Amino acid sequence: MTDASALDLPGDDLFGPDNLPYGLFSPANAGPRDTPAGADGRPRIGVRYGSHVLDAGAVAAALGSPxxxxxxxxxxxxxxxAGRPVWQAVRAELRGWLTGPDRRDTVARHLYPLSGVELRLPFEVADYVDFYASEHHASNVGRIFRPDSEPLTPNWKHLPIGYHGRAGTVVVSGTPVVRPQGQRKPPAEAVPQFGPSARLDIEAEVGFVVGTPSRLGEPAGLDAFRDHVFGVCLLNDWxxxxxxxxxxxxLGPFLGKSFQTSVSPWITPVDALDAARTEPPARDFPLLPYLDDSAADGHEPGGFDIRITVTLNGRKTAEPPFSSMYWTAAQQLAHMTVNGASLRTGDLxxxxxxxxxxxxxxxxxxxxxxxxxxxxxxxxxxTLTAWAPGPSGTRIGLGAVSGRVEPARTV
Incomplete structure (x- = not known):
């Protein structure tokens, strides 16, 4: 495994004791990457600490954790x-084990170098919903797709627009991206053609993973975000x-989006991002009460100051700021349940x-x-990478998400 020196991290490490993201790992070459478990993989829950992974279950058993x-x-x-009280208790235990001097040798025996493990899809995805929360993105796309119309649709600033995606095509970072095929109609052609997409693109996004479910017919309000959302990850919706x-x-996106969505193998707990909380941009229109997140009503800031970097073939192409998002994750959660739709563990x-x-x-x-x-x-x-402000001037890293494009496969 490793020795106790792996526990000594520099203060500027993005995956230090203030972070502790969860993932799923197994020995290398243990089976398909896009399954949360495999017959030969012996997958286990891991917690990233610097350049190592802590076998959380093994150390918990060794130390007699409930x-x-x-x-x-x-x-x-x-x-x-298991719910937020358990999430908080487990997180406190992990932090104590990794930073305390009395259990150092026991903890070190259960650390694996990242280079020696296979990272897997860390949770079973129940449902997948993709929103459209950036005013800048929506305006840019509106001008490209509808040049003769207003960039934003009339409803855009009154509700978080979204659509239901395909949970079965959510995969872990590193899974190849097979170029999709489908119908496409060039403007100069009278009828559509069929073939591989010639305009394959990325979408740099942040994903939110639901832990605690809700009952059918009972909406989850703005203040229920921390009770239901387990963690945060980077996401590329190809x-x-x-x-x-x-x-x-x-009816909106379908085959152009459903072929693959890549997520980071690391889920950062929501509580790790407390120092990154920020107010969202000013609203242009009054919001209906179930979406009104004004600080005057006692709501905590709903935005997150997450700094994303996009690289293409190793070259930086963009640095999108998540703090600029018009609609927050708490508003998205409130909106997608206000009609009574229930949450399931593993919803993304x-x-x-x-x-x-x-x-x-x-x-x-x-x-x-x-x-x-x-x-x-x-x-x-x-590849997408990101960091967010942490306590006392530290930085919290979000796990990277990468994908390489492969040629289309013929029908």
Missing amino acids: HAELLQQPLLNPLMA SARDIQAWEYVP FASGTVSGPDPDQLGSLLELTGGKGPFLADGDEV
């Missing part, structure tokens, strides 16, 4: 379903813009593309190129 059974499960869902442009009227909802007001802050190639391209070529690799 939460050992939850931490010995082959995926995060049972821990996520998009086929040519397929999307032909199909999205009138995403922010939509994160874009800021400046040219180097755009979270999609569609925006970065003004809709003209170039878009992704076979062999291209995209």
Whole structure:
């Protein structure tokens, strides 16, 4: 495994004791990457600490933790379903084990170098919802797709627009991205064509993972966010813009989005981002009461100051600021349950593309190129990384999410 020196992290490490994100790991070459468990993989819950992974279940059992059974499960869902008091208790235990001097040798025996493990999809995805929460992104896309109309639809500033995606195509970082095929209609053609997407794109997003479920018919309000949302991750909702442009009227995204969504293997607890809380941008219209998150009503700031970096083939292309998002994750949760829709453990909802007001802050190639391209070529690799302010001037890292494009597979 390793020795106790792995516990001695520099103060500027992005994955220090103020972070402690959860993941799922197994020995390398143990099976498919996009499954939370495999017959030969012996998956186990891990907590990232610097450049190592702590076998949370093994150390919990060794130290007699009352939460050992939850931490010995082959995926995060049972821990996520246990609720916030348990999340807080487990987090406090982990922090104590990793930073306290009295159990140092025991903890060190259960550390694995990141280079020696296979990271897996950390939770079983129940439902997936993708939102459209950036005013800058929505305006840019509106001008490209609907040049003769107002960039924003009339409802955009009154409710968080979203759509239901495909939970079964959410995969862990590193899973190859097979170029999708579908119908696409170039403007100069009279009828649609079928073939591989020629306008394959990225969407730099932040995802939120639901832990505690809710009852059918009972909405979750703004102040229920911390009780229901277990953690946060980076997310790339790959998009086929040519397929999307032909199909999205009138019912919205379908095949242009559903082929693959990549998530980080690390889920950062919501409580780790307390120092990154920030007020969202000023609202242009009064909000209905169930969405009104004004500080005057006693609500905590709903935004998060998360700084994202997008790299294409190792070259930085954009730095989208999550603090610029018009709609917050708490508002998204409130809106998607206000009609009585229930939450399930493992539900994933995403922010939509994160874009800021400046040219180097755009979270999609569609925006970065003004809709003209170039878009992704076979062999291209995209990586999203991010950090957020932590306590006492530290930084909290969000686990990276990467994917490399592979050629389309013929029907």
